[in-house]
Amino acid sequence: MTTLDSYRTVPGSGLRISPATLGTMTFGEDHGWGASVADSERMLDEYVDAGGNSIDTANIYTNGHSEVIIGDWLTAHPGLRDRLVLGSKFFVNLHPGDPNGGGAGRKAILHQVEDSLRRLRTDYLDLYWLHNFDPATPREETLRALDDLVSAGKIRYVGFSDVPAWATAEAIVLARSHGWAPVIAIQAEYSLLERTAEGELLPMARSLGAGVLPWSPLKGGWLSGKFHTGAAEPEDTIRSQGNRPPTSAYPVLDAVRAIAEELGTTPAEVALAWVRGTPGVTSTILGARHLEQLRANLQSVTLELPADARARLDEVSTPQLNFPAQNNAELAPMLQFAGATVDGVAHSVWPSLTGTDSHSRV
Secondary structure (H helix, E strand, C coil): CCCCCCCEECCCCCCEECCEEEECCCECCCCCCCECHHHHHHHHHHHHHCCCCEEECCCCHHHHHHHHHHHHHHHCCCCCHHHCEEEEEECCCCCCCCCCCCCCCHHHHHHHHHHHHHHHCCCCEEEEEECCCCCCCCHHHHHHHHHHHHHCCCEEEEEEECCCHHHHHHHHHHHHHHCCCCEEEEEEECECCECHHHCCHHHHHHHHCCEEEEECCCCCCCCCCCCCCCCCCCCCCCCCCCCCCCHHHHHHHHHHHHHHHHHCCCHHHHHHHHHHCCCCECCEEECCCCHHHHHHHHHHHHCCCCHHHHHHHHHHCCCCCCCCHHHHHHCHHHHHHCCCEECCEECCCCHHHHCCCHHHHC
């Protein structure tokens, strides 16, 4: 049975993290829907006491308050810091009017890491994530600055979050060719209601040996069980009143609910177990506003979906991927194998090969 202390190695590194990472975007009440300081500290206690070792934050989360909460909590728990894998992100500009206050340039990176270290009250970060794509800054500048931070001992590993697959792949290759600190993992939105990362990002990560940490695995609360056909409007959602899923989401929501009833568990646990079981996923980022929500989400770590249940969820949530991913998945096997059975899979025949003049067409 999987538990929080069933640690996984992040591909391409020697770093081991829990299968569920504690996401702290909700820590702090600056945006009106987050967790109080006391609730945030209780969630940190609960997660670590259960064996979790991976905590994820960012400079922008509640305008830096999330980092402050974590830093104060670490100070109150001496000796714990080195036992945890603490990650934060840079990119967002917290200094209005300063054109160098954010982004992925060297000047911006160096002052952003110092600000995060000060708020977190630590000397180093285990993972430092580029939080978004900066097309104006050369990848070499970003990677060299991050490599310098590794050499200086201020960060241990580098990750990319919400960056296009082509730019991430370019960065991974550049880092390898120059001998700089590698990009060991990516973060991307991924859930039963958001599977388009399967087009480029997830295959890229698997091919190049990077870990994957999905965020919003419950699609902002839509997959928590509050929503299904015939359900009344919930009293609250993760962000705002009236935040209902589109009509197209309800077949997925109903399938998740049905499988949860069959397994004697909750829709949230089913949805989270599905994400965790996706090939290439290293650790799923779980966020919560209340301790009860976190406990319920952490319970999903022990759930292993039966193969037939996963197949049903795969089918009902199959995404329409961007070109050429959909084309490659559907058309390429017909063109390549011409109806032959390969690796146990029987492939279709390209229609033109079934005609009487197939030889001349080929």
